Amino acid sequence: MINPRPIDVLENLVATLDASVLPRLKDADVLSAATTTRHMLRYVLSQLRYEPASFAAELPRLTGLLEQVRNFLERVGASEALHGVDAALASAAVSNADGHEGLATRIAHLREGLHGAHRTLIEHRGEWAADPGYAELRGTIREYLSWQNLEEAKIVAPAFYGQGARR
Amino acid sequence: MDFSVPHLQAYLSTRLGAPVEVTKVERFGRGVSRMTWFVTCHRNGGESEQLVFRLDPPSGSVEPSPLDQEYFMYERLGQTEVPVAPVLWWEHAGRWTDRPFYVRRAVEGSWNVPDFLTDDPRHDEWRIAISKEHMRALSKVHAVDWKSLGFDRYLPAPSRPEDCGINYANTALAQYDSVRGQAVPVVLEAIEWLRDNAPPSPRICLCKGTNGYGEEIFRDGKLVALSDWEEASIGDPAADFAFMQYFAPQIDRDGQNVWGLEKALAYYTSVSGIPVTVERVQFYGVIRALRLIIMAEKCATALHDNPALADVRMAWTSTEVGHVCRQGMLAAMGLGAPPTAQMLADFHLSVESQVQ
Numbered sequence: 073m074i075n076p077r078p079i080d081v082l083e084n085l086v087a088t089l090d091a092s093v094l095p096r097l098k099d100a101d102v103l104s105a106a107t108t109t110r111h112m113l114r115y116v117l118s119q120l121r122y123e124p125a126s127f128a129a130e131l132p133r134l135t136g137l138l139e140q141v142r143n144f145l146e147r148v149g150a151s152e153a154l155h156g157v158d159a160a161l162a163s164a165a166v167s168n169a170d171g172h173e174g175l176a177t178r179i180a181h182l183r184e185g186l187h188g189a190h191r192t193l194i195e196h197r198g199e200w201a202a203d204p205g206y207a208e209l210r211g212t213i214r215e216y217l218s219w220q221n222l223e224e225a226k227i228v229a230p231a232f233y234g235q236g237a238r239r
Numbered sequence: 240m241d242f243s244v245p246h247l248q249a250y251l252s253t254r255l256g257a258p259v260e261v262t263k264v265e266r267f268g269r270g271v272s273r274m275t276w277f278v279t280c281h282r283n284g285g286e287s288e289q290l291v292f293r294l295d296p297p298s299g300s301v302e303p304s305p306l307d308q309e310y311f312m313y314e315r316l317g318q319t320e321v322p323v324a325p326v327l328w329w330e331h332a333g334r335w336t337d338r339p340f341y342v343r344r345a346v347e348g349s350w351n352v353p354d355f356l357t358d359d360p361r362h363d364e365w366r367i368a369i370s371k372e373h374m375r376a377l378s379k380v381h382a383v384d385w386k387s388l389g390f391d392r393y394l395p396a397p398s399r400p401e402d403c404g405i406n407y408a409n410t411a412l413a414q415y416d417s418v419r420g421q422a423v424p425v426v427l428e429a430i431e432w433l434r435d436n437a438p439p440s441p442r443i444c445l446c447k448g449t450n451g452y453g454e455e456i457f458r459d460g461k462l463v464a465l466s467d468w469e470e471a472s473i474g475d476p477a478a479d480f481a482f483m484q485y486f487a488p489q490i491d492r493d494g495q496n497v498w499g500l501e502k503a504l505a506y507y508t509s510v511s512g513i514p515v516t517v518e519r520v521q522f523y524g525v526i527r528a529l530r531l532i533i534m535a536e537k538c539a540t541a542l543h544d545n546p547a548l549a550d551v552r553m554a555w556t557s558t559e560v561g562h563v564c565r566q567g568m569l570a571a572m573g574l575g576a577p578p579t580a581q582m583l584a585d586f587h588l589s590v591e592s593q594v595q
Protein backbone atom coordinates (compact mmCIF):
# COMPACT_ATOMS: atom_id res chain seq x y z
CA MET A 73 0.00 0.00 0.00
CA ILE A 74 1.24 3.43 -0.89
CA ASN A 75 0.16 6.43 1.11
CA PRO A 76 -1.46 8.93 0.64
CA ARG A 77 -4.81 7.28 -0.02
CA PRO A 78 -7.10 8.44 -2.90
CA ILE A 79 -9.27 10.63 -0.66
CA ASP A 80 -6.22 12.51 0.60
CA VAL A 81 -4.91 13.02 -2.92
CA LEU A 82 -8.26 14.29 -4.18
CA GLU A 83 -8.59 16.68 -1.22
CA ASN A 84 -5.15 17.97 -2.10
CA LEU A 85 -6.02 18.38 -5.79
CA VAL A 86 -9.12 20.42 -4.97
CA ALA A 87 -7.19 22.60 -2.52
CA THR A 88 -4.44 23.15 -5.10
CA LEU A 89 -6.96 24.20 -7.71
CA ASP A 90 -8.55 26.62 -5.22
CA ALA A 91 -5.31 28.14 -3.98
CA SER A 92 -2.97 28.08 -6.96
CA VAL A 93 -4.80 27.54 -10.22
CA LEU A 94 -8.33 28.99 -10.39
CA PRO A 95 -7.46 32.49 -9.08
CA ARG A 96 -4.85 32.87 -11.83
CA LEU A 97 -6.98 31.82 -14.78
CA LYS A 98 -8.05 34.79 -16.87
CA ASP A 99 -9.55 33.10 -19.94
CA ALA A 100 -13.26 32.53 -19.22
CA ASP A 101 -13.42 29.25 -21.17
CA VAL A 102 -10.39 27.81 -19.39
CA LEU A 103 -11.69 29.00 -16.03
CA SER A 104 -15.05 27.41 -16.80
CA ALA A 105 -13.50 24.02 -17.67
CA ALA A 106 -11.26 24.13 -14.59
CA THR A 107 -14.22 25.09 -12.39
CA THR A 108 -16.23 22.09 -13.58
CA THR A 109 -13.17 19.87 -13.15
CA ARG A 110 -12.98 20.99 -9.52
CA HIS A 111 -16.63 20.03 -8.98
CA MET A 112 -16.06 16.62 -10.51
CA LEU A 113 -13.04 15.97 -8.30
CA ARG A 114 -15.23 16.79 -5.31
CA TYR A 115 -17.88 14.44 -6.69
CA VAL A 116 -15.43 11.52 -6.94
CA LEU A 117 -14.27 12.33 -3.42
CA SER A 118 -17.85 12.17 -2.24
CA GLN A 119 -18.41 8.89 -4.10
CA LEU A 120 -15.40 7.37 -2.38
CA ARG A 121 -16.72 8.46 0.99
CA TYR A 122 -20.41 7.62 0.77
CA GLU A 123 -21.06 5.16 -2.05
CA PRO A 124 -19.75 1.99 -0.36
CA ALA A 125 -22.31 2.28 2.45
CA SER A 126 -25.03 3.16 -0.03
CA PHE A 127 -24.28 0.13 -2.22
CA ALA A 128 -24.09 -2.13 0.80
CA ALA A 129 -27.61 -1.03 1.74
CA GLU A 130 -28.98 -1.16 -1.80
CA LEU A 131 -27.91 -4.69 -2.72
CA PRO A 132 -30.09 -6.53 -0.18
CA ARG A 133 -32.94 -4.03 -0.49
CA LEU A 134 -33.08 -4.32 -4.27
CA THR A 135 -32.68 -8.09 -4.19
CA GLY A 136 -35.62 -8.32 -1.79
CA LEU A 137 -37.70 -6.02 -3.96
CA LEU A 138 -37.01 -8.06 -7.07
CA GLU A 139 -37.99 -11.24 -5.25
CA GLN A 140 -41.31 -9.57 -4.37
CA VAL A 141 -41.74 -8.54 -7.99
CA ARG A 142 -40.88 -12.07 -9.07
CA ASN A 143 -43.57 -13.56 -6.81
CA PHE A 144 -46.21 -11.25 -8.20
CA LEU A 145 -45.28 -11.89 -11.83
CA GLU A 146 -45.27 -15.63 -11.22
CA ARG A 147 -48.72 -15.44 -9.63
CA VAL A 148 -50.23 -13.49 -12.53
CA GLY A 149 -48.51 -15.68 -15.13
CA ALA A 150 -46.36 -12.97 -16.75
CA SER A 151 -43.77 -15.45 -17.96
CA GLU A 152 -41.70 -13.16 -20.18
CA ALA A 153 -41.27 -10.53 -17.47
CA LEU A 154 -40.60 -13.28 -14.94
CA HIS A 155 -37.81 -14.59 -17.14
CA GLY A 156 -36.25 -11.09 -17.20
CA VAL A 157 -36.31 -10.85 -13.41
CA ASP A 158 -34.82 -14.33 -13.03
CA ALA A 159 -32.05 -13.42 -15.47
CA ALA A 160 -31.26 -10.24 -13.53
CA LEU A 161 -31.19 -12.04 -10.18
CA ALA A 162 -28.97 -14.76 -11.64
CA SER A 163 -26.58 -12.26 -13.24
CA ALA A 164 -26.30 -10.34 -9.97
CA ALA A 165 -25.67 -13.53 -8.01
CA VAL A 166 -22.98 -14.96 -10.28
CA SER A 167 -21.17 -11.72 -11.02
CA ASN A 168 -17.59 -12.42 -10.02
CA ALA A 169 -16.24 -8.91 -10.31
CA ASP A 170 -14.44 -7.88 -7.15
CA GLY A 171 -14.63 -4.81 -4.96
CA HIS A 172 -16.68 -1.69 -5.26
CA GLU A 173 -17.08 -1.84 -9.06
CA GLY A 174 -18.14 -5.47 -8.75
CA LEU A 175 -20.88 -4.37 -6.39
CA ALA A 176 -21.85 -1.63 -8.84
CA THR A 177 -22.16 -4.24 -11.61
CA ARG A 178 -24.37 -6.47 -9.48
CA ILE A 179 -26.64 -3.53 -8.59
CA ALA A 180 -26.79 -2.52 -12.26
CA HIS A 181 -28.04 -6.02 -13.15
CA LEU A 182 -30.73 -5.79 -10.48
CA ARG A 183 -31.80 -2.30 -11.52
CA GLU A 184 -32.09 -3.51 -15.10
CA GLY A 185 -34.27 -6.35 -13.92
CA LEU A 186 -36.48 -3.97 -11.95
CA HIS A 187 -36.68 -1.63 -14.94
CA GLY A 188 -38.00 -4.39 -17.23
CA ALA A 189 -40.49 -5.65 -14.65
CA HIS A 190 -41.61 -2.11 -13.80
CA ARG A 191 -42.39 -1.48 -17.45
CA THR A 192 -44.51 -4.64 -17.55
CA LEU A 193 -46.34 -3.68 -14.36
CA ILE A 194 -47.19 -0.28 -15.83
CA GLU A 195 -48.26 -1.70 -19.18
CA HIS A 196 -50.64 -4.17 -17.48
CA ARG A 197 -52.07 -1.75 -14.94
CA GLY A 198 -55.57 -2.00 -16.36
CA GLU A 199 -55.47 -5.77 -16.13
CA TRP A 200 -53.81 -6.16 -12.73
CA ALA A 201 -54.90 -3.07 -10.76
CA ALA A 202 -57.75 -4.95 -9.05
CA ASP A 203 -55.23 -7.37 -7.54
CA PRO A 204 -54.41 -6.05 -4.03
CA GLY A 205 -50.84 -7.22 -4.49
CA TYR A 206 -50.43 -4.89 -7.45
CA ALA A 207 -50.98 -1.63 -5.55
CA GLU A 208 -48.79 -2.86 -2.70
CA LEU A 209 -45.98 -3.80 -5.06
CA ARG A 210 -46.17 -0.50 -6.93
CA GLY A 211 -46.03 1.28 -3.57
CA THR A 212 -42.93 -0.67 -2.58
CA ILE A 213 -41.25 0.21 -5.87
CA ARG A 214 -42.08 3.88 -5.30
CA GLU A 215 -40.58 3.70 -1.81
CA TYR A 216 -37.41 2.24 -3.31
CA LEU A 217 -37.24 5.03 -5.92
CA SER A 218 -37.53 7.69 -3.20
CA TRP A 219 -34.96 5.93 -1.04
CA GLN A 220 -32.55 5.61 -3.96
CA ASN A 221 -32.77 9.35 -4.63
CA LEU A 222 -32.05 10.13 -0.97
CA GLU A 223 -29.01 7.85 -1.14
CA GLU A 224 -27.81 9.69 -4.27
CA ALA A 225 -28.25 12.97 -2.42
CA LYS A 226 -25.74 11.83 0.20
CA ILE A 227 -23.13 11.86 -2.57
CA VAL A 228 -24.32 14.79 -4.69
CA ALA A 229 -25.09 17.32 -1.94
CA PRO A 230 -21.63 17.53 -0.34
CA ALA A 231 -19.98 17.57 -3.76
CA PHE A 232 -21.92 20.42 -5.34
CA TYR A 233 -24.32 22.39 -3.14
CA GLY A 234 -23.01 25.77 -2.10
CA GLN A 235 -19.86 25.30 -4.15
CA GLY A 236 -20.33 28.18 -6.59
CA ALA A 237 -20.32 28.36 -10.39
CA ARG A 238 -20.70 24.99 -12.05
CA ARG A 239 -19.20 25.91 -15.40
CA MET B 240 -13.71 19.44 -39.30
CA ASP B 241 -10.37 21.15 -39.25
CA PHE B 242 -10.93 24.75 -38.12
CA SER B 243 -7.44 25.95 -39.02
CA VAL B 244 -7.34 29.08 -41.19
CA PRO B 245 -5.75 27.39 -44.26
CA HIS B 246 -8.31 24.58 -44.25
CA LEU B 247 -11.23 26.96 -43.79
CA GLN B 248 -9.95 29.24 -46.57
CA ALA B 249 -9.63 26.32 -48.95
CA TYR B 250 -13.04 24.99 -48.01
CA LEU B 251 -14.90 28.29 -48.17
CA SER B 252 -13.21 29.32 -51.43
CA THR B 253 -14.33 26.06 -53.03
CA ARG B 254 -17.79 26.20 -51.50
CA LEU B 255 -18.44 29.83 -52.43
CA GLY B 256 -16.66 29.72 -55.79
CA ALA B 257 -14.53 32.75 -55.05
CA PRO B 258 -11.35 33.47 -53.09
CA VAL B 259 -12.11 33.77 -49.37
CA GLU B 260 -9.76 35.20 -46.75
CA VAL B 261 -10.38 34.03 -43.19
CA THR B 262 -9.34 36.64 -40.62
CA LYS B 263 -10.59 35.18 -37.34
CA VAL B 264 -11.66 31.78 -36.03
CA GLU B 265 -13.12 31.43 -32.57
CA ARG B 266 -14.82 28.56 -30.80
CA PHE B 267 -17.77 29.47 -28.56
CA GLY B 268 -16.74 27.78 -25.35
CA ARG B 269 -20.00 27.90 -23.40
CA GLY B 270 -22.30 25.46 -25.17
CA VAL B 271 -22.13 21.77 -24.37
CA SER B 272 -24.92 20.33 -26.49
CA ARG B 273 -23.20 21.18 -29.79
CA MET B 274 -20.01 22.88 -30.96
CA THR B 275 -20.25 26.41 -32.34
CA TRP B 276 -17.44 28.10 -34.28
CA PHE B 277 -17.43 31.73 -35.39
CA VAL B 278 -15.51 32.34 -38.59
CA THR B 279 -14.89 35.88 -39.80
CA CYS B 280 -13.98 36.16 -43.46
CA HIS B 281 -13.90 38.35 -46.57
CA ARG B 282 -15.24 37.13 -49.85
CA ASN B 283 -13.25 38.27 -52.91
CA GLY B 284 -11.84 41.23 -51.00
CA GLY B 285 -15.35 42.38 -50.05
CA GLU B 286 -16.79 43.34 -46.70
CA SER B 287 -16.17 41.30 -43.59
CA GLU B 288 -18.84 38.74 -42.71
CA GLN B 289 -19.21 36.33 -39.81
CA LEU B 290 -20.32 32.75 -40.34
CA VAL B 291 -21.42 30.34 -37.63
CA PHE B 292 -20.53 26.66 -37.99
CA ARG B 293 -22.54 24.14 -35.94
CA LEU B 294 -21.58 20.52 -35.47
CA ASP B 295 -21.80 17.73 -32.95
CA PRO B 296 -18.86 17.28 -30.57
CA PRO B 297 -16.56 14.31 -31.28
CA SER B 298 -18.13 12.36 -28.41
CA GLY B 299 -21.63 12.97 -29.80
CA SER B 300 -24.25 15.55 -28.94
CA VAL B 301 -25.90 15.84 -25.54
CA GLU B 302 -29.12 16.29 -27.48
CA PRO B 303 -31.17 13.27 -28.47
CA SER B 304 -32.36 15.08 -31.63
CA PRO B 305 -30.05 14.99 -34.68
CA LEU B 306 -28.10 17.94 -36.06
CA ASP B 307 -29.98 17.87 -39.36
CA GLN B 308 -33.18 18.54 -37.40
CA GLU B 309 -31.62 21.75 -36.07
CA TYR B 310 -30.64 22.75 -39.62
CA PHE B 311 -34.15 21.95 -40.81
CA MET B 312 -35.62 24.15 -38.06
CA TYR B 313 -33.58 27.17 -39.15
CA GLU B 314 -34.35 26.55 -42.82
CA ARG B 315 -38.10 26.42 -42.22
CA LEU B 316 -38.18 29.22 -39.64
CA GLY B 317 -36.48 31.43 -42.21
CA GLN B 318 -39.80 31.32 -44.09
CA THR B 319 -41.75 32.70 -41.11
CA GLU B 320 -42.05 35.88 -39.03
CA VAL B 321 -39.89 34.36 -36.30
CA PRO B 322 -36.55 36.20 -35.98
CA VAL B 323 -33.75 33.67 -36.61
CA ALA B 324 -30.27 33.70 -38.07
CA PRO B 325 -30.34 32.98 -41.82
CA VAL B 326 -29.15 29.43 -42.46
CA LEU B 327 -26.79 29.07 -45.42
CA TRP B 328 -25.93 25.46 -46.18
CA TRP B 329 -25.46 21.90 -44.95
CA GLU B 330 -22.18 20.03 -45.42
CA HIS B 331 -22.09 16.24 -45.33
CA ALA B 332 -19.12 14.33 -43.92
CA GLY B 333 -16.64 13.68 -46.70
CA ARG B 334 -13.75 15.45 -48.33
CA TRP B 335 -13.79 18.50 -46.05
CA THR B 336 -15.03 17.21 -42.72
CA ASP B 337 -15.22 14.00 -40.68
CA ARG B 338 -18.58 15.07 -39.18
CA PRO B 339 -21.45 16.88 -40.88
CA PHE B 340 -22.05 20.52 -40.05
CA TYR B 341 -24.20 23.40 -41.15
CA VAL B 342 -23.45 27.08 -41.57
CA ARG B 343 -25.59 30.07 -40.73
CA ARG B 344 -24.97 33.79 -40.83
CA ALA B 345 -24.14 35.43 -37.49
CA VAL B 346 -26.62 37.94 -36.17
CA GLU B 347 -25.16 41.04 -34.58
CA GLY B 348 -25.99 41.24 -30.88
CA SER B 349 -25.42 39.38 -27.63
CA TRP B 350 -27.02 36.66 -25.53
CA ASN B 351 -26.18 38.76 -22.50
CA VAL B 352 -28.78 41.32 -21.39
CA PRO B 353 -27.03 43.79 -19.10
CA ASP B 354 -28.68 44.43 -15.71
CA PHE B 355 -31.32 41.76 -16.29
CA LEU B 356 -30.30 39.39 -13.50
CA THR B 357 -30.12 42.11 -10.88
CA ASP B 358 -32.87 42.77 -8.33
CA ASP B 359 -32.07 46.48 -8.27
CA PRO B 360 -35.41 48.41 -8.52
CA ARG B 361 -33.80 50.92 -10.87
CA HIS B 362 -33.83 48.21 -13.56
CA ASP B 363 -37.43 47.00 -13.04
CA GLU B 364 -38.81 48.78 -16.08
CA TRP B 365 -35.99 47.47 -18.27
CA ARG B 366 -36.41 43.89 -17.05
CA ILE B 367 -40.17 43.95 -17.64
CA ALA B 368 -39.62 45.41 -21.13
CA ILE B 369 -37.21 42.56 -21.94
CA SER B 370 -39.68 40.02 -20.56
CA LYS B 371 -42.47 41.46 -22.74
CA GLU B 372 -40.18 41.48 -25.76
CA HIS B 373 -39.57 37.79 -25.20
CA MET B 374 -43.30 37.07 -24.77
CA ARG B 375 -43.96 38.72 -28.13
CA ALA B 376 -41.24 36.62 -29.73
CA LEU B 377 -42.71 33.41 -28.28
CA SER B 378 -46.15 34.39 -29.56
CA LYS B 379 -44.65 34.57 -33.08
CA VAL B 380 -43.23 31.06 -32.65
CA HIS B 381 -46.58 29.74 -31.49
CA ALA B 382 -48.35 31.36 -34.44
CA VAL B 383 -46.23 29.47 -37.00
CA ASP B 384 -48.28 27.34 -39.37
CA TRP B 385 -46.25 24.22 -38.56
CA LYS B 386 -48.41 21.91 -40.61
CA SER B 387 -48.12 23.67 -43.93
CA LEU B 388 -44.40 24.26 -43.40
CA GLY B 389 -43.91 20.56 -42.65
CA PHE B 390 -42.32 20.87 -39.19
CA ASP B 391 -43.93 17.54 -38.33
CA ARG B 392 -41.48 15.89 -40.71
CA TYR B 393 -39.04 15.93 -37.78
CA LEU B 394 -41.14 16.81 -34.75
CA PRO B 395 -43.78 14.29 -33.64
CA ALA B 396 -47.14 16.07 -33.68
CA PRO B 397 -50.20 15.13 -31.63
CA SER B 398 -53.36 14.54 -33.59
CA ARG B 399 -55.61 16.45 -31.13
CA PRO B 400 -54.95 19.36 -28.72
CA GLU B 401 -55.90 17.16 -25.76
CA ASP B 402 -53.09 14.73 -26.71
CA CYS B 403 -50.24 17.28 -26.48
CA GLY B 404 -48.96 16.18 -23.07
CA ILE B 405 -49.22 12.46 -23.83
CA ASN B 406 -47.48 12.96 -27.16
CA TYR B 407 -44.61 14.74 -25.45
CA ALA B 408 -44.35 12.00 -22.79
CA ASN B 409 -44.33 9.27 -25.44
CA THR B 410 -41.67 11.11 -27.45
CA ALA B 411 -39.54 11.48 -24.33
CA LEU B 412 -39.88 7.78 -23.52
CA ALA B 413 -38.71 6.84 -27.02
CA GLN B 414 -35.72 9.18 -26.63
CA TYR B 415 -34.91 7.76 -23.20
CA ASP B 416 -35.02 4.21 -24.55
CA SER B 417 -32.70 5.14 -27.41
CA VAL B 418 -30.02 6.85 -25.29
CA ARG B 419 -30.04 5.24 -21.86
CA GLY B 420 -26.92 3.40 -20.74
CA GLN B 421 -28.41 2.26 -17.44
CA ALA B 422 -31.81 1.56 -15.94
CA VAL B 423 -33.52 4.64 -14.46
CA PRO B 424 -36.83 3.19 -13.22
CA VAL B 425 -38.06 6.57 -11.98
CA VAL B 426 -38.38 7.60 -15.62
CA LEU B 427 -40.98 4.90 -16.23
CA GLU B 428 -42.89 5.98 -13.13
CA ALA B 429 -42.79 9.58 -14.37
CA ILE B 430 -43.99 8.69 -17.87
CA GLU B 431 -46.98 6.92 -16.37
CA TRP B 432 -47.70 9.94 -14.16
CA LEU B 433 -47.42 12.30 -17.13
CA ARG B 434 -49.84 10.22 -19.20
CA ASP B 435 -52.30 10.20 -16.29
CA ASN B 436 -52.05 13.92 -15.61
CA ALA B 437 -51.58 15.48 -19.07
CA PRO B 438 -53.71 18.63 -19.33
CA PRO B 439 -55.52 19.44 -22.57
CA SER B 440 -54.04 22.26 -24.61
CA PRO B 441 -56.20 24.92 -26.25
CA ARG B 442 -54.11 24.67 -29.41
CA ILE B 443 -51.32 22.67 -31.07
CA CYS B 444 -48.35 24.96 -31.64
CA LEU B 445 -44.73 24.92 -32.65
CA CYS B 446 -42.75 25.28 -29.39
CA LYS B 447 -39.15 26.42 -29.14
CA GLY B 448 -37.89 24.31 -26.25
CA THR B 449 -35.20 25.84 -24.03
CA ASN B 450 -35.53 29.59 -24.31
CA GLY B 451 -34.92 32.82 -22.49
CA TYR B 452 -31.84 34.36 -20.93
CA GLY B 453 -28.64 33.03 -22.47
CA GLU B 454 -30.41 31.49 -25.46
CA GLU B 455 -31.57 34.43 -27.59
CA ILE B 456 -29.75 37.30 -29.29
CA PHE B 457 -30.53 40.86 -28.22
CA ARG B 458 -29.42 44.17 -29.68
CA ASP B 459 -30.32 47.51 -28.07
CA GLY B 460 -33.04 45.86 -25.99
CA LYS B 461 -34.65 44.20 -29.00
CA LEU B 462 -34.75 40.47 -29.54
CA VAL B 463 -33.17 40.05 -32.97
CA ALA B 464 -32.78 36.24 -33.15
CA LEU B 465 -34.16 33.22 -31.34
CA SER B 466 -31.43 30.61 -31.13
CA ASP B 467 -30.89 27.02 -30.00
CA TRP B 468 -33.80 25.14 -31.55
CA GLU B 469 -32.59 21.63 -30.74
CA GLU B 470 -35.38 21.05 -28.19
CA ALA B 471 -38.22 22.28 -30.41
CA SER B 472 -41.47 20.36 -30.31
CA ILE B 473 -45.07 20.52 -31.50
CA GLY B 474 -47.62 20.71 -28.72
CA ASP B 475 -48.91 22.89 -25.91
CA PRO B 476 -47.35 26.40 -25.89
CA ALA B 477 -47.32 26.13 -22.08
CA ALA B 478 -44.21 23.97 -22.53
CA ASP B 479 -42.18 27.00 -23.59
CA PHE B 480 -42.85 28.71 -20.26
CA ALA B 481 -41.60 25.67 -18.39
CA PHE B 482 -38.48 25.63 -20.59
CA MET B 483 -37.91 29.39 -20.16
CA GLN B 484 -34.84 30.69 -18.34
CA TYR B 485 -35.27 33.84 -16.19
CA PHE B 486 -37.45 35.86 -18.58
CA ALA B 487 -40.45 36.09 -16.25
CA PRO B 488 -38.58 37.47 -13.23
CA GLN B 489 -40.44 37.70 -9.94
CA ILE B 490 -40.44 41.38 -8.96
CA ASP B 491 -42.13 42.45 -5.72
CA ARG B 492 -41.99 46.05 -4.46
CA ASP B 493 -43.54 47.39 -1.24
CA GLY B 494 -45.53 44.22 -0.74
CA GLN B 495 -46.97 44.39 -4.26
CA ASN B 496 -46.24 42.00 -7.09
CA VAL B 497 -44.97 44.03 -10.03
CA TRP B 498 -44.04 41.19 -12.40
CA GLY B 499 -43.67 37.42 -12.45
CA LEU B 500 -44.87 34.32 -14.25
CA GLU B 501 -48.60 35.03 -13.87
CA LYS B 502 -48.29 38.59 -15.17
CA ALA B 503 -46.00 37.47 -17.99
CA LEU B 504 -48.52 34.79 -18.98
CA ALA B 505 -51.35 37.33 -18.93
CA TYR B 506 -49.32 39.62 -21.16
CA TYR B 507 -48.48 36.71 -23.48
CA THR B 508 -52.18 35.80 -23.74
CA SER B 509 -53.07 39.41 -24.56
CA VAL B 510 -50.60 39.28 -27.45
CA SER B 511 -51.13 35.73 -28.71
CA GLY B 512 -54.76 35.07 -27.84
CA ILE B 513 -53.69 31.73 -26.33
CA PRO B 514 -54.50 31.14 -22.65
CA VAL B 515 -51.71 29.52 -20.63
CA THR B 516 -52.19 28.49 -17.00
CA VAL B 517 -49.55 28.11 -14.30
CA GLU B 518 -50.80 24.53 -13.77
CA ARG B 519 -50.01 23.61 -17.37
CA VAL B 520 -46.61 25.25 -17.08
CA GLN B 521 -45.95 23.14 -13.95
CA PHE B 522 -46.89 19.98 -15.83
CA TYR B 523 -44.33 20.81 -18.52
CA GLY B 524 -41.80 21.49 -15.77
CA VAL B 525 -41.89 17.74 -15.13
CA ILE B 526 -41.42 17.15 -18.85
CA ARG B 527 -38.42 19.47 -18.76
CA ALA B 528 -36.90 17.51 -15.86
CA LEU B 529 -37.42 14.35 -17.89
CA ARG B 530 -35.69 15.90 -20.90
CA LEU B 531 -32.72 16.85 -18.73
CA ILE B 532 -32.55 13.29 -17.39
CA ILE B 533 -32.42 12.04 -20.97
CA MET B 534 -29.55 14.44 -21.65
CA ALA B 535 -27.84 13.28 -18.45
CA GLU B 536 -28.10 9.71 -19.69
CA LYS B 537 -26.66 10.67 -23.05
CA CYS B 538 -23.79 12.45 -21.30
CA ALA B 539 -23.05 9.44 -19.10
CA THR B 540 -22.94 7.19 -22.16
CA ALA B 541 -20.66 9.61 -24.04
CA LEU B 542 -18.35 9.78 -21.04
CA HIS B 543 -18.22 6.00 -20.80
CA ASP B 544 -17.66 5.48 -24.52
CA ASN B 545 -15.28 8.38 -25.12
CA PRO B 546 -13.80 9.64 -21.84
CA ALA B 547 -10.94 11.39 -23.61
CA LEU B 548 -13.21 13.29 -25.99
CA ALA B 549 -16.19 14.14 -23.78
CA ASP B 550 -16.51 17.66 -22.40
CA VAL B 551 -16.07 17.76 -18.61
CA ARG B 552 -19.45 19.51 -18.39
CA MET B 553 -21.01 16.27 -19.61
CA ALA B 554 -19.77 14.68 -16.39
CA TRP B 555 -21.50 17.41 -14.41
CA THR B 556 -24.75 17.08 -16.40
CA SER B 557 -24.81 13.33 -15.88
CA THR B 558 -24.32 13.65 -12.11
CA GLU B 559 -25.75 16.71 -10.37
CA VAL B 560 -28.22 17.72 -13.09
CA GLY B 561 -29.52 14.17 -13.47
CA HIS B 562 -29.90 13.73 -9.73
CA VAL B 563 -31.71 17.01 -9.06
CA CYS B 564 -34.08 16.41 -11.98
CA ARG B 565 -34.91 12.94 -10.67
CA GLN B 566 -35.62 14.55 -7.30
CA GLY B 567 -37.89 17.09 -8.99
CA MET B 568 -39.82 14.39 -10.80
CA LEU B 569 -40.26 12.37 -7.62
CA ALA B 570 -41.53 15.48 -5.82
CA ALA B 571 -44.06 16.19 -8.59
CA MET B 572 -45.40 12.66 -8.06
CA GLY B 573 -45.61 13.22 -4.29
CA LEU B 574 -42.68 10.92 -3.61
CA GLY B 575 -40.29 13.30 -1.89
CA ALA B 576 -39.29 16.88 -1.16
CA PRO B 577 -38.74 19.14 -4.18
CA PRO B 578 -35.33 20.57 -4.98
CA THR B 579 -34.91 23.98 -3.41
CA ALA B 580 -35.00 27.08 -5.58
CA GLN B 581 -31.32 27.52 -4.80
CA MET B 582 -30.47 24.07 -6.13
CA LEU B 583 -32.15 24.89 -9.44
CA ALA B 584 -30.70 28.40 -9.63
CA ASP B 585 -27.22 26.97 -9.09
CA PHE B 586 -27.49 25.10 -12.39
CA HIS B 587 -27.20 28.43 -14.15
CA LEU B 588 -24.22 29.69 -12.15
CA SER B 589 -21.35 30.22 -14.54
CA VAL B 590 -18.01 31.89 -14.11
CA GLU B 591 -19.43 34.83 -16.09
CA SER B 592 -22.54 35.19 -13.91
CA GLN B 593 -20.37 35.25 -10.81
CA VAL B 594 -18.35 38.09 -12.22
CA GLN B 595 -21.51 40.08 -13.20
